[in-house]
Amino acid sequence: MTTTDRLIGAGVERLDGPAKVRGTAPYAYEQDPGEPICHVAVVQSTVNRGRITRLDPSAAEAVPGVLAVLTPANAPRLGEGLAADLPVLQSLDVHYQGQIVAAVVAESSEIAKAAVGAVAVEYSASEPDVALGVDRPDLYAPPQLMAGFETDSVIGDVDGALAAAAVTVDATYETPTQHNNPIEMHTSMARWDEDRLTLWDANQGPHNIVNDLMTAFGLERGQVRVISPYVGGAFGAKAFTHPNQILASMAAKVVGRTVVFELTRQQMFSLVGHRTPTIQRVRLGADPEGRLTAISHEVVEHTSRINEFAEQTATATRLMYAAPHRRTTHRLARLDVPPPTIMRAPGETPGMFALESAMDELAHSLGIDPVELRIRNEPERDPERDVPWSSRNLVACLRTGAERFGWAGRDLRPGVREDGRWLVGTGVAAATYPARRRRAECRITGHGDGRWTVEIDGSDIGTGAWTALTQIAADALRVELAAVELKIGDSDLPFAGGAGGSTGLASWGSAIVLTAREVREQLDERWGGQLPADGVVVKGEVPGPSPHAENYSMHAFGAHFVEVRVDRDTGEVRLPRASSVYAAGAIVNARTARSQFLGGFSMGVSMALHEESVVDERFGHYVNHDLAEYHVATNADIGDIDIHWVEEHDPWVNELGIKGIGEIGITGAAAAVANAYWHATGLRVRDLPITPDRYFRELGLA
Amino acid sequence: MDTQITLRVDGGTHPLTVDTRTTLLDALRERLRITSPKKGCDHGQCGACTVLLDGRRVNSCLVLAVTVDDAEVTTSDGLADGDREHVLHRAFLDNDAFQCGYCTPGQVCSAAGVLAEAKAGWPSTVTEDLTAEQVDLTDDEIRDRMSGNLCRCAAYAHIVPAVATVAEAEGVRR
Numbered sequence: 001m002t003t004t005d006r007l008i009g010a011g012v013e014r015l016d017g018p019a020k021v022r023g024t025a026p027y028a029y030e031q032d033p034g035e036p037i038c039h040v041a042v043v044q045s046t047v048n049r050g051r052i053t054r055l056d057p058s059a060a061e062a063v064p065g066v067l068a069v070l071t072p073a074n075a076p077r078l079g080e081g082l083a084a085d086l087p088v089l090q091s092l093d094v095h096y097q098g099q100i101v102a103a104v105v106a107e108s109s110e111i112a113k114a115a116v117g118a119v120a121v122e123y124s125a126s127e128p129d130v131a132l133g134v135d136r137p138d139l140y141a142p143p144q145l146m147a148g149f150e151t152d153s154v155i156g157d158v159d160g161a162l163a164a165a166a167v168t169v170d171a172t173y174e175t176p177t178q179h180n181n182p183i184e185m186h187t188s189m190a191r192w193d194e195d196r197l198t199l200w201d202a203n204q205g206p207h208n209i210v211n212d213l214m215t216a217f218g219l220e221r222g223q224v225r226v227i228s229p230y231v232g233g234a235f236g237a238k239a240f241t242h243p244n245q246i247l248a249s250m251a252a253k254v255v256g257r258t259v260v261f262e263l264t265r266q267q268m269f270s271l272v273g274h275r276t277p278t279i280q281r282v283r284l285g286a287d288p289e290g291r292l293t294a295i296s297h298e299v300v301e302h303t304s305r306i307n308e309f310a311e312q313t314a315t316a317t318r319l320m321y322a323a324p325h326r327r328t329t330h331r332l333a334r335l336d337v338p339p340p341t342i343m344r345a346p347g348e349t350p351g352m353f354a355l356e357s358a359m360d361e362l363a364h365s366l367g368i369d370p371v372e373l374r375i376r377n378e379p380e381r382d383p384e385r386d387v388p389w390s391s392r393n394l395v396a397c398l399r400t401g402a403e404r405f406g407w408a409g410r411d412l413r414p415g416v417r418e419d420g421r422w423l424v425g426t427g428v429a430a431a432t433y434p435a436r437r438r439r440a441e442c443r444i445t446g447h448g449d450g451r452w453t454v455e456i457d458g459s460d461i462g463t464g465a466w467t468a469l470t471q472i473a474a475d476a477l478r479v480e481l482a483a484v485e486l487k488i489g490d491s492d493l494p495f496a497g498g499a500g501g502s503t504g505l506a507s508w509g510s511a512i513v514l515t516a517r518e519v520r521e522q523l524d525e526r527w528g529g530q531l532p533a534d535g536v537v538v539k540g541e542v543p544g545p546s547p548h549a550e551n552y553s554m555h556a557f558g559a560h561f562v563e564v565r566v567d568r569d570t571g572e573v574r575l576p577r578a579s580s581v582y583a584a585g586a587i588v589n590a591r592t593a594r595s596q597f598l599g600g601f602s603m604g605v606s607m608a609l610h611e612e613s614v615v616d617e618r619f620g621h622y623v624n625h626d627l628a629e630y631h632v633a634t635n636a637d638i639g640d641i642d643i644h645w646v647e648e649h650d651p652w653v654n655e656l657g658i659k660g661i662g663e664i665g666i667t668g669a670a671a672a673v674a675n676a677y678w679h680a681t682g683l684r685v686r687d688l689p690i691t692p693d694r695y696f697r698e699l700g701l702a
Numbered sequence: 703m704d705t706q707i708t709l710r711v712d713g714g715t716h717p718l719t720v721d722t723r724t725t726l727l728d729a730l731r732e733r734l735r736i737t738s739p740k741k742g743c744d745h746g747q748c749g750a751c752t753v754l755l756d757g758r759r760v761n762s763c764l765v766l767a768v769t770v771d772d773a774e775v776t777t778s779d780g781l782a783d784g785d786r787e788h789v790l791h792r793a794f795l796d797n798d799a800f801q802c803g804y805c806t807p808g809q810v811c812s813a814a815g816v817l818a819e820a821k822a823g824w825p826s827t828v829t830e831d832l833t834a835e836q837v838d839l840t841d842d843e844i845r846d847r848m849s850g851n852l853c854r855c856a857a858y859a860h861i862v863p864a865v866a867t868v869a870e871a872e873g874v875r876r
Contacts, residue, residue, distance in 0.1 A: 013795055020803030021791040021810055022779045023738025030737040037732075109732060110723045183742040183750055183854045184804040232740070232804025233854050265743040462802030462855050591798045595857060599801055602856030627747040627852060634849040635858040640841075 007471040007481055008656070011591035015486075016230070016466045025230045028187040031200040033258040037189065038067060040251045040261035041112035043102040043119045044270065045094045048336035048620035049305065050125030052092040052101060060104055060118040065111035067255045069119065070103040076250060078216045084306035085339045086212060088243045088250065094123060095306045096338040097621050098270025100243055105251045105259055128336045128620025132277050132302050134172075139300060139331040142310040146346060147501065149312045153384055156325035158283075161294035165285025169362045173282065173354035174687035175670075177613040177622070178275040179630060180343045182461075184232020185265060186272050188248035191258040195219070197249055199226045204239045204459050205498020206491035212241035213249060229489035234461040235603075236342035239500045242272045269625035273341025274613060276301040276311050280354040285325075290368045292323035292377050297355060299330045307339040308332070312347035316432050316667070317355050319553060322379035336620060342500065344603060345663035348433055349670075353607075356429035356671030357686065360678065364412070370428050370675070371398050371407060371559075382553035390548065390652035393583030394430055394557035400646055401428070405561035405579040415682030422565040422574075425680025429671035431558035435585065435650075435659035436549075438503045440511035441494035441541040444477070444519050448533040451485065452477055458488040458508040459499040462599075463662055464592025465508070471588060472509045472656065476516030494539065502556075502660025505588060507542060510655040515540030548652040556584035556659040560601060560669050563639075564676035571695030573609055573677065576639040580669075583648045585659035593661055597643045600665020606633035607666070608673035612689050707771045711736055712780025720767045726760075726775070727751045729767035738777035738807045742852070749851030752808035752815070753777050759815030761850075778807035781814060789868050790814060799864040801855035809851045813865045816847045820874040838876050839869040 019025035026032075045052075057069035075089035088100050102119045106112035141151050162168055182202075189200040197219065203209050206226035213224045231238065248261040263271060278301045285294035297314040314328035343349070363370035375395050381388050402408065410426060411417070417424040445453040454473040460466045470486045477484065487493055488508075496508050519538045523529055527536075546554070562578040580601045587593045610631035614623045624630045650657045670688060678684045683698040696702035709716045709729060718733050727744070730736040730753075739762050742750030746764040753762045754776040762775075781788040790810050793799070800806040820837040828846045829837060837843060844865045845858070853861065869875035 014798065016803070017795045017800075018787065018791070020800060020806050021787070021794045022782055023740070023777060023807030024779055025803060026737070027740075027804060029731070030735075032735075108721060108724075109728060110721045114723075181854055182802070182804075183748060183852060184740065184802065185742065231802065232742075233802040235854070262741070265745065265747070462800075464801070592801075595798050595801050595855070595860060598859055599856045602858060603854075606856070626745060627743050628745065632852060632854060633856060633858070634852060635861060636842075636845040636849040638845075638856065638858040641859045 007475050008588050009590065012467055012471055012481065012589055014464060014467050014592065015470060016460065027184055027230045027232050028200045028202040028228065029189055029260055029262055031189065031227065033189055033191045035258050038105055038107055038255060038257050038259050039109040039112040040248060040259050041104050041116045042100045043116050043121060045097055045099045045101050047094055047123045047125035048097045048128035048130065050094050050123045052094065052121060053124050054122040055102060056120040057102060060115040063111060063115040063118060065107040066104060066115050067107065068105045070251060070254060076253065079218050081215050082212060086241060086243060086246050088247045096270065096304060096336060098338055100247060103247055103251060105255050130335050130337055130615050130620050131617050132279065132300065132333055132335065134279050134300050136333050139333055142308055142332055145310045145312040145330055147312055149315050152329045153318055154327045155384060158294050158296050158325045158327040161325035162283055162285040165293050166288045167286045167365050169284040169358050169365060171282055171358055171361060171686060173280045173357055175278045175350040175353055176688060177277045177615065178343060178607065178611045179269055179613050180235040180237035181268065181630065181632060182233030182235055182237060185263045185268060186238065186242065186244050187260065187262040188245045189258065189260040190248040190252035192252050195223060197224045199245060199249060201226050201228050201245055202231050202238055203228050204234045204461055204500055206489060207457050207495055208498050209241050209245055210491045213245065216246050217249060226491040228459065231459060231461040235344045236346065237272045239342055239498055244271060265627060266625045269613065269622045270338040273339060275343035275346065276340045278313055278350040280313065282354050282358040284358055284362050286362060286366065290366045290373045290376050292321055294325040295321065295323045296327045301332060302335045302337060302340065303332050304337050304339040305334050309340045313351040316348045316351050318384045319382050319555065320355060320430065320432060321377040322383050326384065345433055345667050348667040352431065352668045353670045353688065356668050357674055360675040367412065369412065371402050374398055374430055385553055387551055387553050390552035390554040391648055391650040392557060393646055393648055396646045397557055397559040397581040397583050400644065401559040401561045401579050401581040404581065404642055404644060407561060414679050421567050421569050423568055423680040424565050425676045426561065426563050427672045427676030427679055428559065428561050429668040429675060431560060431664050431668035433502055433556050433664035433667055435506065435554040435556055435653045436501055436503050437510060437542065437546050437654045438497040438507040439542065439544040440496040440507045441539065442511040442515040443494050443537065443539045444515050446519065446531045446536040448531065448535045450483060450531065452479060452483055453485045453487065454512060455487045455493045456508050456511060457491060457493040457496040458504060460488060461499050463499060463504060463596060464589055465504055467592060468505055468588040469508055469512060473512050473516065476513045477519065502662045506654045506658050506660050509658065510542040511540065513655040514542055546652060546654055552652045554653050556582065556664045558582040558664050560672035562672045562676045564673060564680050566677060566680045566695060571692035573690055575605055575673065579642040580665065582645040582664060584645060584661050584664060585648050585650045585653060586657040587645060588658060594643050596661045597665045598641055600663060601641065601669050602633055602638050604666040604669020605638060605673055608670035608688060608690060609637065610689050705768050707768055709775060711775045712777055722768055724767045725763050726765040726767045726770055727762040730762065736777065738779035740804050740808060742805065749812060750805045750808040752811040752851060754811055754814060757818060759812050778810040781810065789871065793864040793867045797860045797864040799860040800857050805851060805853045809853065809861060812848060812851045816865065817869060817872060817874060836874060839874045841866065
């Protein structure tokens, strides 16, 4: 083997980049199934809770070019044991608006879409119950939260400490329903070859999808293959199986042809999940020097009638700051809404908006600089688990960010800076996200000619995994980058969990490192360090969480500094500049990592200023269910963003010392914007988004 | 109703039969399997399907295929000269101006349109001198003109310098 400079850390250009900029990298729909493709379009329920009383497909069936109309009356029966939203067309019951109640399969997309309008459906339905509130009598405590977190945590006497505190904050923050909205719409193309199913699909982890397809269609492992080498964004929406993958497979089976089901943008507001709205009461108690004595964070959020998704909204509050008395709680309401799911940093994203806004309010009450307030409350150990940090450099992020941004000398007073029509302010907030590792397997093949093939069912949903994993493999095998051929995004490859929870590189990268170590040992032991002419194949794995996870608290941290300008004539909010600094362990690819941090932070700005899925409480649907009305940040909304990270060596998290960077950028970002908005205007907006009309509403002028 | 048309795409000529309801985007993607332009909304709201139609950028999901029988369609793939990448491709790669890549061919076509519009002196909502013969593609000009192309990965702050580099090289940025 040849030696080479370390590739980890280098800003290697994306290996999949040339194909992506030209548009030739094949996403799900763009794969070649080897035969003409027919198309699925669906009829969706117009009621939230009820039952189909009449469903007449005959007019649709009569449309030339229609191959089949699937309904609960004729759809093939699916296997038992699927998540509650997956048994498509198995029942006449309706559980949420937008549920698939019939599907047309046709020779072309035009015919399928037109025929959908010819399916007659009638319902008996009850009034939709979709409004979340803290006074609902049916709020309940779920048995546990997403990712296995405990529902509540209580340490000490919070109420007593709050009553005795010199300074307190007691405020309620709200975040609205948000939709992930990756730009590639969820798309599944299915082909059956006798009893074998191939699905070209947009997802975050083919193995996740395979398991549900096996259950749905009674297949053995090896009878299903899910292929997803390129995915056009996901942000959590493509992590789990949704009805589309099941329906595409079912339709292909019924018509005996390759079919594609490409959701419309509108359908993505009901069929592939959303982030729950949250109502969060935060109470902080502090002594006159700003040392926290009590932290209380109580969360109310929703789930659907048919699934329990309990977002872990207050879990970041369990570890951010020191305080002897502390409490976090989560309560859910079951509403007639589509099933919620994970969306970029579920939990931390809404939770850190509340906590970091409250810290800003406390800093103001105390007359202390908000950076200094955070530093004064830096915990030496994880304050609830009472274990040491594997590494924690929040203070370094705050200090570095303050310097890069030019924070020093900031006037603490709100609403006193003007630049023509513009009111100008600056704000800060912290960021955090857990560092986790999951089980993953890997196969490395050394070819006699010096080429290496590295196979693992990881995913690149835009993260840069194609490139970063190749770098990791080349370093681990001690060969040139060009000697490694990586294969990911295919369920026929060795098992790996999906891209989610910022665990991708930590898990897949560790599996590659451990397998490569085994390769080198075998070469040394059996072939004197030389690759034999007929090659070598080694399979390895990483078993799961770091063995040190029990004894250390493992998290990445960061700090955002932003400038906000508010037009006092129109209420328009601009973000001309920001500095965002992270401590996230080793950085594998400096170029793609910068984009991960930038994208996360910018999505947080989008959350702060634009994103809200508006539900009509009378009719129970999302009113603004497209990209013209569900606003996401555009190019003109994002100013000059300075992304930076501090050196951090963490020996405990995993083989590579990496913490995962896909999600931390969004956490805290919305609070930084809201805090700067307050600093500019003197108006504290506690429920997002901060749209232009908010300025006049907060002033009592609208 | 079906109609016979001929589409000229990226230098190739394709006679085909389309449903009169077929959009240019669907004609490209579903009939010809030319999948460089992407579908992100099908309603002209995201820009992922942007192509150049006789040199001008359009959302191909808003164009009916039967109306462009005699036009020249250029996709991001078609901007390249065979295996040689276009200067915008190189600029997007140099600046890591994308992540998932799905909106990217549309961004690239849009950027090509922006450069042509600036050279032709077309003002935008942020242009201060509306009478100037040529526009100076400042960062704010680029941000404004590229805002019809959504990027959910939010690579915006990298797209701006990518377009700026090419604008500078082509003399539309001071």
